[in-house]
Amino acid sequence: MKVVLNLRKINLAVLIMGLCSSSTNIAPPTTANHSSVAGSSQTTTTTTTSLNTNSSSGISSNISGNSRFSSPSSGDDVGPGGQILPHSNLKMYTFAELKTATKNFRNDTILGEGGFGKVYKGRIEEKTGSKLNSNASVVAVKKLNSESMQGVEEWQAEVIFLGRLSHPNLVKLLGYCYEDEELLLVYEFMQRGSLENHLFGRGSTIQPLPWDIRLKIAIGAARGLAFLHTSDEKVIYRDFKASNILLDGSYNAKLSDFGLAKMASVSQSHVTTRVMGTHGYAAPEYVTTGHLYVKSDVYGFGVVLVEMLTGMRALDDERPPNQRNLVEWVKPYLTNHRKLKNIMDPLLEGRYPSKAASQVARLALTCLEPEQKARPSMQEVVVTLEQLSGIKERPKVPRMQHPSPRSPYRYGQQPLHHRSTVHAKDDVNRQRRDALKGT
Template sequence: MVLGPDSINVADWTVGKSKLKKKKDGEAEESGCWIKFRFIGSCISSRTRVDSSISGTSTQYAESKSTNDTGRDQPAVQVGSSSSTSNVESSPSTPNTGEELKVSSQLRKFSFNELKSATRNFRPESILGEGGFGCVFKGWINENGTAPVKPGTGLSVAVKTLNHDGLQGHKEWLAEVNYLGDLLHPNLVKLIGYCIEDDQRLLVYEFMPRGSLENHLFRRSLPLPWSVRMKVLLGAAKGLTFLHEEAERPVIYRDFKTSNILLDADYNAKLSDFGLAKDGPEGDKTHVSTRVMGTYGYAAPEYVMTGHLTSKSDVYSFGVVLLEMLTGRRSMDKHRPNGEHNLVEWAQPHLGERRRFYRMIDPRLEGRFSIKGAQKAIQLAAHCLNRDPKARPLMSDVVEALKPLPCLKDMACSSSYFQAMQSERGSSNPSAQNGSRVRPGYSRNMQPTKSFPKFNGHHGNSYYRSPVPKAGEP
């Protein structure tokens, strides 16, 4: 995908080339100009490297995500590869690009100068965000070719460059090109083309105007409506189903999380960032053995412990994201009270309580969620998070379970039972229930001080950008 909150500061990462990320505990508390200057500063430094090398730079996803996570993505312990399965991942080396780059005939090959002009010389105003191994810039190209065009005309694209000292290297860049160059699906981000000149790499992706799910779910004062959450989950589930069950060769995504789910103008979800994707087991193989890579809090426990990777590892990660959507909590959040840092561990005791399920639901929704839908979604999350991988559902079964949920209208706020429970909850401690803190746009009793946004698919042009809006943006 392109970039994400978990991928802003190279100095904060501690796991070599692993994509398991670690943030400073207080990072989310930074705001205003400091975030903006640090963010742009790191991208400007990479831009200098780009300009000094008369050639193209590499990228990964064309969508940018928010930059500064709230200390949630922490590195999992790396586990050595097991020798009892298929395709053991070898240690990184310097690949021969001519031999390893399998270019799809559908991809456009750009020159570095074309992308330099398309992004207006990689100027800071064009920055959309920063990923694990490069910055993402907005650009404009000819709709049917590679020539740059005037900003605001032609086709809007996201161009990602590869930092030479980035924590994701050429191997992940190749995975991006090789997978997304061949895989076409409405719920996968479209790779338009690439640039490879000398030791520089860039990738060109479709522009996703709504940005990342992570931004909408955790970084905006107005809550994402229930129906939109269910719609996004359904789209993301369809993307995983395609990878696992419908693609010519099964693919394990390996990095499913909110910052890797991008949204188009109508809030249709698309999976991005295939740098960690792996071919799934084939024949009589039950799993792939590989170094443990991913994001702590999302990775399946059996994968973290053994390095055995299967499609059910992605199903577990989907369960974590489903919980995040239901609760409004991050998978890992050290700012929560003790015992609530890990979302799955906190939620497990509540997953079987049918009559008290409301305690898990994001309080910012203020009862604007379907009772039946929430109950079914919680049951689905419990199945996806089963400790036994074999007991987890197929993603196609998840899709079928999710299909009716966006349309259910039995809102909890209209239920006398829910209202009574809310009164009981508020009388005990209105600001501490569900481990919630007072959030922007809400009063101490969690009543909204602003109205819900209207999500009609064409409201504004909020792109996944850094937490601080850039000049000229709403």
């Protein structure tokens, strides 16, 4: 055990030196955007993971000025504000600072828990000279479980990727702590938590997401993935799922948890790696061969689209056996707009444009193609979703049919809750008169 801990110290020491050498100014980041926080993910993994590096020197090279990260390709037009920073600008926090910020990691500050460890809500007082600012920054503090070696590797990956990647749809990593055996990460705070909580959570504080917000979240998450995929040194996210999509106060989506991310050069068609991720979201080619493609992420995006349409989890043992795997169960429903209505999330209460819903369902189906080459790129997904965002829900107006003694409308009487009480009474009286004429 001591040997393992010593090796961990060596790797992390080299990583920290790489961080420090990459920028002479490891200053505290600005706090203007701290109104938004990273939560936690609950990852169910199939085995252990490792970074896409073979040595500690490989880890540091990913952070240094000669990093393998390149600028985004010229074709990256999927969203403003994205860039790969030339230097990491992360702040190094002391363990004492983070202990104070989280009230000694008190249980009532816990935001969530995953394989890495627990995530706490904290408040950090920023210093200006010798004085403390009156406005504290709200942050999320992820604390490594000291017994988790997988957590060490994920901590390193988070620093490598989020230390250099900057995009409106990626959660911002503000800094880190490496002190003795304590490893922590500090993120911006995301007020509305994860998409998973909003889709599947229960309680008075969880409000159902209306259609337009769901589409906004899907577009934001798609932009984040497209940004990762279009840099010269492509980043494969590898663990796209609802719990890793976090929402700020305006329901802007940001991808979090880069612990399983991998880099793939343009010359590589795929990366061969140990199978990792979450059951139900992992692409079939990755599960069966260990070959990880950029479009393996697209498959996971398709799964989340289906979850957003249906309000059901990708895997759920409480459903009947033939319905436990959501994707396998609903695929036949995604191509038929009439069948689609039967699986749409009842919390939407029918308030969605059926045309847009049908096209989202078809998009999800293309993302779920068994052959990775047949799936669309994330840039294409972004374009499609943005076009669909212009389709608005039409008010449900009854369509007239030939007079009938049973029903004055082609599809039956419109639900009363959509109309005034005066109209409802008129309908009842009309039905009674028609019935009498029929007799």
